[in-house]
Amino acid sequence: MGLAPLWRLRSSVDPVDPPEVSPAGQTAPPPAPESAPPAVAPPPPARPRTVAASAPAAAPPRPQAVPDVSGLGWEALEQQIRDCRACALCERRTQAVPGVGDREADWLIVGEGPGAEEDQRGEPFVGQAGKLLDAMLAAIGLRRGQNVYIANAVKCRPPGNRTPEADEMATCQPYLERQIELIRPRIIVALGRPAAQTLLDGEVKIAAARGRLFDRHGIPVVVTYHPAYLLRNPQDKAKAWEDLCFARASIV
Secondary structure (H helix, E strand, O other), X not given: OOOOXXXXXXXXXXXXXXXXXXXXXXXXXXXXXXXXXXXXXXXXXXXXXXXXXXXXXXXXXXXXOOOOOOOOXXXXXXXXXXXXXXXHHHHOXXXXXXXXXXXXXXXXXXXXXXXHHHHHHOOOOOOHHHHHHHHHHHXXXXXXXXOEEEEEOOOOOOHHHOOOOHHHHHHHHHHHHHHHHHHOOOEEEEEXXXXXXXXXXXXXXXXXXXXOOEEEOOEEEEEEOOHHHHHHOHHHHHHHHHHHHHHXXXXX
16 A cells, blocks of 8 residues: 655754743743842041050159258258158158157267168168167167157168168268257267268278267267168177267267
């Protein structure tokens, strides 16, 4: 019969999908292209920070010359000592230490300078060395504040209780000079080398100066060990006792 199925050759390209149709039968418009994100404005440039200039450190007060104290009475003299800024010792002191005792005493005891406790309390020889000094005075019939005045070669504490320097003692010397003029003691006892050198205006060695009577403008001066030295070297306490007995015998 010669009949065979009729084969139709399919296209190698798939038909294009038909456009979507909206419910109303209208063709939907193509989707809108995505818009670019809005541009972000760059942050404003940072304003330079204004740093307040720090105030310059206050300069330490400049040393002042010691005024003439030759005519001052006790109250004005002690006030001048407390207000003194004539050397660098004033910069680290708690307070100046003028002296203490009988202002018409026969005995003037002169030490080196205030220590830490004296700097706090404003009175010379109040620590362990002061207790020993009181015992030494009691041994020859004397008592602090009764016929005894106690002062120091320098009126402000040297840092770390170091020995006062020559310029510091020279700066303070007018104060001590005026105290001697006001007291008019019958005898002066110098405790330690710095005090002795201030009073005698020259180099002094304690071992060589002991047992001798020095003259200071008509006032006898006896040199002995400082109580602080005796605390470290108790074997020399007997020598200090001899020196005080010698001083007492010198004014009888």
